[in-house]
Amino acid sequence: MIVRTVVFAVLLLTVAVIETSVLPFLPVPGLTPDLLLLITMAVALKDGPQAGLRVGFSAGLLADLLVAQAPLGSATLVLTSIGGIVGTARPYLASQSITAPLVLAFLTGAIGTAAYGSLSLLLGEDRVTWELLATSALRVGLFNTLLAPVALVGIGRLVARFPMGSGGGEP
Amino acid sequence: MYQRRRIRILIGILLFVALLLITLDVRGGGDGVLDRLRGTATGVLQPVQDGFSTLVRPLGTATDGVRELFSLRSDNAELRERVEDLEERRRVVADLERENRELQGLLDLEERLQFETVAARTVALAPSSFEWTITIDVGSNDGVARDMPVIAGPGLVGRVIQVTPSAARVLLAIDPNFSAASRAARTGEIGSISGRGSDPMLLQPLEPGADIQRGDEIVTSSFAGGVFPGGIPIGVVADEGDTTARLTRSITVLPYVDFTRLHHVLVVLSAPVEPVPPLEGTPGIPFEPPPISPDQDDTDDMDDTDDTDEAPEDPAPPEDLGNADDGSSP
Numbered sequence: 470m471i472v473r474t475v476v477f478a479v480l481l482l483t484v485a486v487i488e489t490s491v492l493p494f495l496p497v498p499g500l501t502p503d504l505l506l507l508i509t510m511a512v513a514l515k516d517g518p519q520a521g522l523r524v525g526f527s528a529g530l531l532a533d534l535l536v537a538q539a540p541l542g543s544a545t546l547v548l549t550s551i552g553g554i555v556g557t558a559r560p561y562l563a564s565q566s567i568t569a570p571l572v573l574a575f576l577t578g579a580i581g582t583a584a585y586g587s588l589s590l591l592l593g594e595d596r597v598t599w600e601l602l603a604t605s606a607l608r609v610g611l612f613n614t615l616l617a618p619v620a621l622v623g624i625g626r627l628v629a630r631f632p633m634g635s636g637g638g639e640p
Numbered sequence: 641m642y643q644r645r646r647i648r649i650l651i652g653i654l655l656f657v658a659l660l661l662i663t664l665d666v667r668g669g670g671d672g673v674l675d676r677l678r679g680t681a682t683g684v685l686q687p688v689q690d691g692f693s694t695l696v697r698p699l700g701t702a703t704d705g706v707r708e709l710f711s712l713r714s715d716n717a718e719l720r721e722r723v724e725d726l727e728e729r730r731r732v733v734a735d736l737e738r739e740n741r742e743l744q745g746l747l748d749l750e751e752r753l754q755f756e757t758v759a760a761r762t763v764a765l766a767p768s769s770f771e772w773t774i775t776i777d778v779g780s781n782d783g784v785a786r787d788m789p790v791i792a793g794p795g796l797v798g799r800v801i802q803v804t805p806s807a808a809r810v811l812l813a814i815d816p817n818f819s820a821a822s823r824a825a826r827t828g829e830i831g832s833i834s835g836r837g838s839d840p841m842l843l844q845p846l847e848p849g850a851d852i853q854r855g856d857e858i859v860t861s862s863f864a865g866g867v868f869p870g871g872i873p874i875g876v877v878a879d880e881g882d883t884t885a886r887l888t889r890s891i892t893v894l895p896y897v898d899f900t901r902l903h904h905v906l907v908v909l910s911a912p913v914e915p916v917p918p919l920e921g922t923p924g925i926p927f928e929p930p931p932i933s934p935d936q937d938d939t940d941d942m943d944d945t946d947d948t949d950e951a952p953e954d955p956a957p958p959e960d961l962g963n964a965d966d967g968s969s970p
Contacts, residue, residue, distance in 0.1 A: 482685075489764040489775075490689040494696045501769060518647050526654045533661070534681035536768045538817065541674045542661030549654045553647075586770055592666060596816035597770045601837060605769035 473631040477512075477524060480627070484508055485531050501605070502612035503578060504620075505532050505544075509552045510577045511617075511624035514570060516633055518556030525552025538596075539589045547585045551577050574617035579610030675802075682775060683804035690763045690777050697903070728794070731857050731873055734825055755869060757791075757906040758782050763807070772815040772837065774798075774902060779806045782907075787867045789860075789908040794896035795873035796820070796860060797905050808907070812899055813874065814841065820868055824850070824877075825857040833858060833874060833893060840878055843891040850889070854880050858893050869910055 484504045492502070505528040513521025529545030536544075555577060562569045583606040590597045665674045760776035778784050780803050790797040790810045798818060802809040811818055812835070819834040822843060829852055831845035845852060856877045860868040875895040882889065 486685060486688050486692055489766075490692040491696045493765040494693055495699070519643075519650060522647070522650050522654055526658070529658070532768075534678050535685070535764075536766055536771060536773075538771050538773070539768060540662045541665040541678065542658045542663075545661060546655065546658035549651075549658055553651050557647075582769065585768075589770055592662070594770065596837060598837070601770065609769070 470633075473633070476627065476631050478527070481505065481508065481524070481528050481531055484528075485535060489535060501608055502616050503582060503609045504616070505529070506548060506551060506578060506581045506609075507574065507613045507616060507620045508624065509548050510555050510574060510613075511620045512628070513552045513555035514559055514562075514573065514621070515624055515628045516556070517559055518553050520628075520633060521552030521556030522549055523552075525549040539585075539594060540592050543588045543592070544585055547581055547588065550584075551581050570621055571614050571617055574620075575610040575614040578613030579606040582606040582609040679802055679804050682802065682807055682809060683779075686763060686775065686777065686804070686807035689775065690761075693761075693763050724794075728873075731825065734857070755791075755906075756909045758784065758909055760790075760808075760905050760907055762902050762905065772812040772835070772899065773801070774810050774812065774905075776808050776810060776905060776907070777806070778907060779804045779808050781805045783909050784808050784907050789868045789872065790905050791872055791908060792897050792902060792905050794898075795875065796868070796895075797897055797899075797902065799867060800907065810905070813895060813897070814838070814899055820874075821861040822858050822874055823861040823870070824852045825859050825873075826853075827851045827856070830861055831891075840892040840894050841875060843877070843893045844888055845891065848887065848889040852877060852880055852891060854878065869908065872908075 488502075488504045509521060509525040509528050512524040525548040526545060529548030532544035532548070533539070533541045555573065562573070583602055586597050586602040586605065590602070661674065665672065668674060758778055760778040760782075762774045763777050764775040766773040776790075784800060784803055786800055786803055788800045790799060796813050798810045798812040798815070799820075800808050801811045813820070814835040814837060816835055816837055819832055821830065822833040823830045824845075827850070829845050829847065829850035831843050831850070833841055833843045836842055843852075843858060854877050858874045858877065860870055860872040860874060862868065862870040873896055875893040877891055878894045879892040881891040
């Protein structure tokens with residue numbers, strides 16, 4: 470259990486650094502996926518709500534610490550909710566389906582980004598406009614869908630190598 | 641059943657903690673414990689981010705090079721660079737000439753533009769789609785402090801909003817939370833400029849009927865104790881706005897800096913300009929309000945004021961207040 474926790478902590482830190490330091494410098498214009506959200510979705514889909522909640526909370530807290538202006542806790546709230554919702558919905562999805570995870574990646578990317586932006590807007594961040602909210606949500610949803618197969622395969626191998634302990638959250 | 645209850649309790653606890661964090665951060669303002677926690681996280685991750693960006697940057701550069709080779713753009717890029725260099729010289733010369741006339745030789749122009757700076761590299765961009773900030777690899781150990789201006793080759797980049805010993809976070813000029821005192825380089829008309837994200841910047845002149853035209857260059861102004869030294873190029877007027885029947889006038893300005901390609905920047909270490917104190921409060925300078933004669937009407941008073949030469953021995957006027965004098969000269 471401790472090894473799994475350490476592995477996922479290192480994974481989240483690496484993903485956060487890649488998102489802020491690597492993707493902006495790649496020669497792909499407008500490349501703005503939300504990798505932390507994608508990881509949260511993939512873990513919740515593979516391991517259920519309890520793992521999704523934990524990873525979502527940690528990923529959200531990390532994202533909150535790396536932004537300067539939005540209230541700390543906004544991303545935590547959104548990613549924890551995404552992890553919980555996807556994990557809870559897991560038994561209702563066809564386990565061998567290829568399209569379901571892709572659709573889920575698009576929906577979580579778009580809805581998560583829109584929810585984060587709306588929350589910022591409600592908390593007085595007037596730099597967020599509805600137009601920006603819509604374009605960002607669509608763009609993140611699209612890029613997350615493109616990267617979903619890689620994330621799902623990678624997370625699948627990781628959770629198989631480091632399964633949850635006996636007190637895990639298998640529904 | 642037990643598992644479901646356990647998950648519900650976990651959901652409740654985690655969401656409560658998230659809401660608690662939001663409440664604490666919103667109520668704590670900009671200098672609370674959570675803000676310091678953010679500063680610490682930035683300081684810890686900055687070396688790792690620096691390493692990653694150093695590894696990736698050559699890849700982007702190499703790809704750009706190959707692309708330019710195949711599309712025969714190298715000659716074009718060189719010529720554009722020369723044009724940009726000449727344009728920049730022309731802009732600087734125009735602004736310096738105007739300042740020279742305004743200040744009547746009292747200030748050395750070269751000295752005014754020789755800022756003390758420290759060079760920095762961009763190591764990270766904001767992970768959010770809703771804020772325009774960058775993280776740079778210099779901090780308080782290099783003399784960087786909050787509110788210091790940040791510039792790049794073409795002009796103003798933004799200002800420092802968070803500092804750690806080895807890194808700093810910069811609010812870009814296009815962020816909607818950014819605003820600065822500015823003036824038109826050609827006429828000296830002053831106003832306030834603010835960012836609008838991916839849209840062009842917005843300039844609101846102090847006087848709605850100000851003589852600002854399309855193509856005019858906008859530079860920073862130290863008017864009213866602004867945090868920026870005067871004369872840093874910001875952008876060029878794209879739309880001069882509607883001047884009729886409006887109390888305020890909105891002018892769109894295209895920034896000179898390409899904020900999507902910020903690799904190297906300079907942090908201006910010069911202290912922000914202090915606001916000019918009111919004359920009444922200045923020790924050693926006697927101030928008496930002008931006498932009002934009861935047997936003269938308002939019109940006469942105004943005429944007398946205009947004609948009198950009994951102005952007190954003012955210290956040198958602030959930079960932008962001299963514009964009015966200059967505007968009346970041919």
